[in-house]
Amino acid sequence: MKIIGVRFKSVGKIYYFDPQDTQLTEGDKVIVETARGVECGDVVMTDREIDEKNFKNPIKPIIRKADERDLKSIEKSKQKEAEAFEICRKKIEEHKLKMDLIDVECTFNNNKMLFYFTAENRVDFRELVKDLAGIFRTRIELRQIGVRDEAKMLGGLGICGQPFCCSRFLGDFQPVSIKMAKEQGLSLNPTKISGCCGRLMCCLKYEQDSYEDLLKHTPKVGAIVKTADGKGVVQEVNLLTGKLRVKMDRSDNVVTVKKEDVEVIKDGNIRVDKNELRALKGLEGK
Known part of the structure; x- marks a missing residue:
């Protein structure tokens, strides 16, 4: 069956309805019945073919296209x-x-x-x-x-100089954790990793999948590796360049090598200790 996507707020969740025989284009307003009662929303997606079996609840039909009186x-x-x-x-x-x-x-x-x-x-x-x-x-x-919803409603400029992501295009808030900041090699300074709402920046989520993939193929800090000059312990990692700073066992020299040029003997772990969590308490909340 064909469905349309409707939003009731400029940046909000998309709900799906059956347009029936009504011809609609993006930007049109429609009157629909929701759990909150009869509402008017904006059409943001049209003529999408779906299998009804993929939806838990039945797709409701629209009541009508909004007319002049509705507007x-x-x-x-x-x-x-x-x-x-x-x-x-x-x-x-x-x-x-x-x-x-x-x-x-x-x-x-x-x-x-x-x-x-x-x-x-x-x-x-x-x-x-x-x-x-x-x-x-x-x-x-x-x-x-919560403070995140407040930021979404009021809007503003983030530390990047751009309007808040939540008020510009994020339909739903995604879970963001201190562990993400740690895995991305960011400073765990609250002023560096939190947004204007006082919670962890939503953009930490955007590149997390890429960082997780890089971590699978890159020795972590604390890993014991074998280099051309012998064994050593990884002191610093640059995930994006793939370069490691390794402290050698015998000479105590620190050398910079590429991840492809080392053999991992024992990998390290990325952990957030209790003191760090205590200092950053509240940043993960809503």
């Missing part, structure tokens, strides 16, 4: 979201709540408003919800999000 309703919702943001921010100040409002979202049929916020600890926002429900006369939902 006007969306525009009104955006204005309402901007007003709701200011009202909620003032109410947070009135209630002296330790939370930061990040974004407001109205569902397409206006039966619910979602307020996204960050906070260091749990927040008792019951009175705030009562106030907001009284003002907007609709269902109110407050969602606490």
Whole structure:
């Protein structure tokens, strides 16, 4: 069957629907039914042939292509979201709540408003919800999000000078670990390997597969190797150039050799010790 891919946020997960007989192109807006109710999304992929057996859940059909009335309703919702943001921010100040409002979202049929916020600890926002429900006369939902989601929503520039990957093209966050930074030979200085969100940079994931492949064919630091000049211990490794610095057993000289020119007697291991993990605690979180 043919399906289309639909996004509900500029950078978000793609959901699949059956277009039925509706002719659609990328950039069109469609009205669909989701787990959250009726929503309007952007078509980002068209005419993809798939085998229904590969999907656990049945593919739902679209309700219709968005018309002029739908587009006007969306525009009104955006204005309402901007007003709701200011009202909620003032109410947070009135209630002296330790939370930061990040974004407001109205569902397409206006039966619910979602307020996204960050906070260091749990927040008792019951009175705030009562106030907001009284003002907007609709269902109110407050969602606490992590610092990565905050960065994705707000956007900004990374240390590379480019807009955040998460707000530009990453649909989902991929798991990133301290071990990746270690395997890539990066300094385990938190300011060097963490993004503006205070967590490990998402881009550590991009080249990890290549580094893992290189590590399979390259002696690691601590490896005992045999060179043309005798046995020694690998002191330093440059994975990209394939060059090793080896401290010789007998002379204590340090020589630079290519990985192809050595024979591995006993390979080393890449480990993150407890002290390093303790110092970098929290960087792997959401």
